[in-house]
Amino acid sequence: MSSVDIVVPCFRYGHFLRECVESVLAQSGPELRVLIIDDASPDNTAEVAEELARSDPRVDYRRHTSNQGLIATANEGIAWARADYMLLLSADDYLLPGALARSVELMDDHPSVAFTFGGAVVLDQQGERSRRRTGVGSRTNILSGLDFITLSGAKNIVLSPTVVVRTSLQKRLGGYLADLPYASDMEMWFRLAAHGDVGVIAADQAVYRAHSANMSSEPSREQDLLQRKAAIEHFLTNGAARLTNAADLRAWMNHMLALEAIGCASTAFNEGAIESSAGLSKLAVGIDPTVRRTRRWWFLACKKVLGLRGWQLVRPAIEWFRAILPNEPRGAD
Structure with missing residues (x-):
C-alpha cells in the first residue's frame, strides 16, 4: 500500500490545528504519518498538538524553541518525510474527504507524475465559501510539465493544500527558497514540473482559509510582481535545464x-x-x-x-x- 507523509507547520494556529489534523487522519486509502511542527507558537498550539499526538500513534509533534519561519519549517518537514508521497498542509487549512486517495491513485497509476493538485474551497473570515477551480477542465487528467508551466504563465495557479508531491523527487530537487518568501511555492511547482508530468484532480481537494492572519502577511502589488519575476528567473536559470x-x-x-x-x-x-x-x-x-x-x-x-x-x-x-x-x-x- 502506498504511503503519504503530511507535514503540518503551525504558528499561532492552535485554534485551527485540530480540524486540520483530524481531516488528515480521517482520510482512507494510503498509510499516513503526520508531523506537526510548532514554530514556537505563543498560543495553545503545544497543548492541542500534544493531545493529538497522544491520541493517535500516526501523529508526531515537534516544537521549535524560537521562530524559524515558514520556509525553514517546510524544509524541515521535507527532510523528515520518507513515504512515497508527501503533502505540506498549513495548520489553518484542511483536507476534504477522499483527497489523498484521489491523488495517490493517480500517481500510483502514472509514475511519470511529479505532483498532483486540484480544486479548493476558499473560506473567508465571514464563513462564506467560494470555489477555486484548477482551470484545466472538468476531468482528471495529466499535463506535461511544459504544458503546466505554459498554463501557469507568470502566475501561481495552485493552492498548496491541494498539492501531493512524489517524495523521492522532492528530496532530489531540494526544498523551498528562503529568498522567495512570497513566491517560493510558485517556483517549486515550476521546478517539479520541469522533471515530470503534473496530475490535475477534477475535484475539490482542500479548504483554504483566507483570514486576517494570512492576509496581513500578503505582499504589496510591487512586492508580489518582483517576487514572481525572481521566481521565474531562478527557475529558468537553475531548474529548467530539461526544457x-x-x-x-x-x-x-x-x-x-x-x-x-x-x-x-x-x-x-x-x-x-x-x-x-x-x-x-x-x-x-x-x-x-x-x-x-x-x-x-x-x-x-x-x-x-x-x-x-x-x-x-x-x-x-x-x-x-x-x-x-x-x-x-x-x-x-
Whole structure:
C-alpha cells in the first residue's frame, strides 16, 4: 500500500490545528504519518498538538524553541518525510474527504507524475465559501510539465493544500527558497514540473482559509510582481535545464508579467494612487520594454492624459460601450 507523509507547520494556529489534523487522519486509502511542527507558537498550539499526538500513534509533534519561519519549517518537514508521497498542509487549512486517495491513485497509476493538485474551497473570515477551480477542465487528467508551466504563465495557479508531491523527487530537487518568501511555492511547482508530468484532480481537494492572519502577511502589488519575476528567473536559470525552449519561455513569461504590472498600475490609478501607478508602470517596462507597444499600455496612457477626475467622468460610458462589445479585448481599466 502506498504511503503519504503530511507535514503540518503551525504558528499561532492552535485554534485551527485540530480540524486540520483530524481531516488528515480521517482520510482512507494510503498509510499516513503526520508531523506537526510548532514554530514556537505563543498560543495553545503545544497543548492541542500534544493531545493529538497522544491520541493517535500516526501523529508526531515537534516544537521549535524560537521562530524559524515558514520556509525553514517546510524544509524541515521535507527532510523528515520518507513515504512515497508527501503533502505540506498549513495548520489553518484542511483536507476534504477522499483527497489523498484521489491523488495517490493517480500517481500510483502514472509514475511519470511529479505532483498532483486540484480544486479548493476558499473560506473567508465571514464563513462564506467560494470555489477555486484548477482551470484545466472538468476531468482528471495529466499535463506535461511544459504544458503546466505554459498554463501557469507568470502566475501561481495552485493552492498548496491541494498539492501531493512524489517524495523521492522532492528530496532530489531540494526544498523551498528562503529568498522567495512570497513566491517560493510558485517556483517549486515550476521546478517539479520541469522533471515530470503534473496530475490535475477534477475535484475539490482542500479548504483554504483566507483570514486576517494570512492576509496581513500578503505582499504589496510591487512586492508580489518582483517576487514572481525572481521566481521565474531562478527557475529558468537553475531548474529548467530539461526544457529546450527556456529562452522563449522567459520572454513570454516576462511579457505576461509586464502586462499584469500594467493592469496593477491601471487599478492603482483608478484608486487615486498616482505615485504607485507610476512605479508599477516603470516596473512593467523594466520587466519587458515591449509592453509599451501593447493596447493595455496605451489605454493607461490615455487615462493619464485625461487625469483622474476626467477619467472618473468618462469611465461609466466607456465601461458601457465595452460591455456591449463582448469580443473587444479586455485589460485592466
